[in-house]
Amino acid sequence: MMTDSLPEGTGCALHEPFALRVLGDEMEPEFPDGCIIIIEPNDRCPNPSYIFVEVEGVRWFRQYVRDAEGRERLVALNARYPDIDLSGLEWSVLGVIIQRNVRRQVTHYNYASSAPSAA
Template identity: 65%
Template structure:
């Protein structure tokens, strides 16, 4: 049976909903790693681990932040620029929309791979690779 083209696609279906997409960073929240006007590539997913850079929705507002979960289970979204406060997630309605897998600043591309397990790094365990030819 063919789908009526005038009827909207149901939520969670279709190839396009699973494809990576790009967004432009606006503001200094995630500087210096993600400066104002850089472009990030987001891999759609509902799951993340501590230390990942995420695109998330909290109480209906979308944020680009780093997700952190401590040993006590406290979850929060933090900006890399310390002048912006953390968003404490416990007790709030929130969900992950995707994880950042690449950054582009004036054609200089950096990819992000997230390592398994805990890390002693202050912002989690992230391997970043500059793939731009110099």
């Protein structure tokens, strides 16, 4: 999962990107355990996108996917973990992942295009 701390307070600081460390293997291989992700606070998520989300009071880092029938789910990239079907659940997007850092190798995620870019 993720570390529990999020930026606190009010004002523009809540709208600034922040970093979290990935804990666990749920999003491997794209996001290995221990890598750093940069999250841009946002309440919307493109389809598909990597998001930081709160579902029924629990925070998750997953890939958001909406299928052709409009069903929404959260997907762990590691097949050992089940999808989370969002039908009928209370959930809200806390932000989208815009960057990851794995051993100083940085990848940026731009959801206007379909593929991540390495920097």
